Amino acid sequence: MAYEVTATRKRPQIFDNLVGQEFVVSTIKHAIEQGRIAHAYLFSGPRGVGKTSSARILARALNCEQGPSANPCGVCSNCREITQGNNVDVIEIDGASNTSVNDIRQIKDEVLFPPQASKYKIYIIDEVHMLSTSAFNALLKTIEEPPAYIIFIFATTELQKVPATIRSRCQQFHFQLIDIDLIKSCLLEAAAEMEVQADEDALFWIAKESTGSMRDAYTLFDQVVSFSQGHITMEKISSKLGLVGIDQIVAIVSHLLENKTSQALHAVQDLLSAGVSVEQCIKDFTQFFRSLLFIKAGVVEDAILGIQSDRIxxxxxxxxxxxQLEAALELFLKLYRDIRYSLNPRFELELAVSRLASLTHIASPTALVRKIAQLREELLSGSVKLPVRKLEVQPELIATQAFVEPKIKAEASSSVVAISSAVPTTPPPGKKEATARDFKEQDLPLLVSKLSSAPLLSQVAQAITGVHTEGESLTLTFST
Ligand SMILES: [Zn+2]
Structure with missing residues (x-):
């Protein structure tokens, strides 16, 4: 028997084999059983989740010689021909390559002829959103008043591009992305059928990479099978497809946490030397930090984490x-956007890894505000005793007539501040010599006005109630 790709071999032939679309399946089956058959169906949803398969199963269900039946027999000539795609009464049209109004006019002419060997003449139009506006308008009239034997099944990945006038005349079904665990179990089944041994983490990775599309999962699976020599392992996948294994990322991040940046950078060099692309490295780091962020938030399902959490x-x-995790994720997401314009993407990656080393020091504005509020609370409640501090006062803020000395140290203790000038000053030529010794109580208003650009200092100065000079030291008394 000729080789058949897994996606084709595993294509569901009955509704019950359609995975991950239970709501769609039960609704359509129920309608068929009750004889409520619409003249136009619209299947929307992401690619590779079963829309076209469902359209063919529906065509079989309607035209099976035993039908209409929710469970078409699969053996009558109609069923077999529809499966093979050569039934004269089921016409499949690719909307992407038949977009013009003329293509639709041809359909309009054809629908006048009844089916040759079946109950219904069924048009399956894939990627229907690709039709031109005039083609849609031409189609609309046919959908509005179709002959009783005509059924349209439209499929689209972009529902929003299908005009509302068409949508409102169709029975709509929305297909969902397929759960990662469900995909994994289908892959397990496919591997068993092919007598291929497969490690669980390898199948999990394939399922994750397919991002909810069964067809993509089977295609990737076939590719992996082709180089796995009967046993699919994560190591083979990593080396053949040039990926960063989770263990390698864990090792790099662990080095960074232990302040061994040089070892982390060496590990990155090893990855790149092994043929992993910079882009892939960034993708895998991004995935890793996303998973850590989700774990932090309490998410436990591997399917959502996109990683087998017990490996971390x-x-x-x-x-x-x-x-910090948000910052790391942002760093790599931005890096991925930026490398397109980079002089050297490799340098960008190394820079990012180096920056990760200081990740544990990152605090968000929110965290800082929270910390400040907490400190304020502690200070006000008196639970924290402040030691005597040395204040460095900016000279330009207090350089008044009396304060020509550029560097003045203030020592704060309870409500009394002692300011002493460091050395006797040598004034610039032409300026009057003045030191702390000359500062008098009447100079206070001038000091306050000079401090207007420093509100906090100005407030302090206004609270001065007494000035006393002795030798080189100046003592200020404050009201408390
Ligand atoms: Zn049949």
């Missing part, structure tokens, strides 16, 4: 705050 050591899961 506990120490690493608790190493970062949510803000």
């Amino acid at each position: 050591p506990l120490s690493l899961r608790n190493a970062y705050t949510t803000e």
Whole structure:
């Protein structure tokens, strides 16, 4: 028997084999059983999730010689011909290559002729959103008043591009992305049928990469089978497809957490030397930090995490705050956007890894505000005792007539501040010599006015109630 790709071999032939679309399946089956058959169906949803397969199953269900039946027999000539795609009464049209109004006019002419060997003449139009506006208008009249034997089944990945006038005349079914665990179990089944051994983490990776599309999963599966020599493992996938394994990322991030940046950078060099592309490295880092962020938020399902969480050591899961993980994720997402314009994408990656080393020091504005509020609370409640501090006062802020000395140190203790000039000054030529010694109480208003650009200092100066000079030191008394 000729080789058949898995996606074709596993294409569902009955509604019950259509995975992950239970709502669609049960609704259509129920309608057929009750004899409520519409003249136009619209299947929308992402690619590779079963829209075209469902259209063919529906065509069989309607035209099976035993039917209409929710469970077409699969053996009558109609069923077999529809499966093979050569039934005269089921016409499949690719909307992407038949977009013109003339193509639709041809359909309009054809629908006047009844089916040759079946109950219904069925048109399956794939990617229907690609039709031109005039083609849609031409189609509309046919959908509005179709002959009783005509049925249209439209499929589209872009529902929003299908005019509302068409949509409102169709029975609509929305197909969903297929759950990662469901895809994995289908792959397991396919591997068993092909007598191929497959590691669980490898199948999980294929399922994850297919992002909810069964067809993509089978296509990737076939590719992996072709180089796996009877046993699919993650190691083979990583080396053949040039991926960064989760263990390698864990190792790099662990080095960074232990402040061993040079080892982390060496590990990145090793990856690139092994043929992993910079782009792939960034993708895998992005996936990793996304998973850590989700774990931090309490998500436990591997299917959502996109990673087998037991592969990440506990120490690493608790190493970062949510803000830090968000920053890391942002760093790599931005990096992916930026490398297109980069002088050297490799340098960009190395820079990002180097930056990751300081990830644990990152605090978000929210975290900072929270910390400041907490400190304020502690200070006000008196639970924190402040030690005596040395204040460095900016000279330009207090350089008044009396304060020509550029560097003045103030020592704060309770409500009394002692300011002493460091050395006797040598004034610039032409300026009057003045030191702290000359500062008098009547100079206070001038000091306050000079401090207007520094509100906090100005407030402090206004609270001065007494000035006393002795030798080189000046003592200020404050009202408390
Ligand atoms: Zn049949």
